Amino acid sequence: MKILRRKAVCEKLGGINDVTLWRITRDDPTFPKSIQINKRVVGWLEHELDAWLGQKASAARTTSKTLVSP
Numbered sequence: 001m002k003i004l005r006r007k008a009v010c011e012k013l014g015g016i017n018d019v020t021l022w023r024i025t026r027d028d029p030t031f032p033k034s035i036q037i038n039k040r041v042v043g044w045l046e047h048e049l050d051a052w053l054g055q056k057a058s059a060a061r062t063t064s065k066t067l068v069s070p
Helices: 006-012 018-027 047-070
Strands: 004-005 042-045
Touching: 004 006, 004 047, 006 018, 006 042, 006 047, 042 047
Parallel strands: none
Antiparallel strands: 004 042
């Protein structure tokens, strides 16, 4: 089990910035919850992020097929 810190999560999500990551965590209830490592540090489980990205990719493919089909 690997825990990714904020910077690594931002890079994994396509190089987003801190504010965008904060917005995703605030606005998307499906985004994995962070884990408190100590008082000042949080992280995310890499396998949970991978699963979330997979769900987003599947949903995008389904949506794009629906939009293209007559």
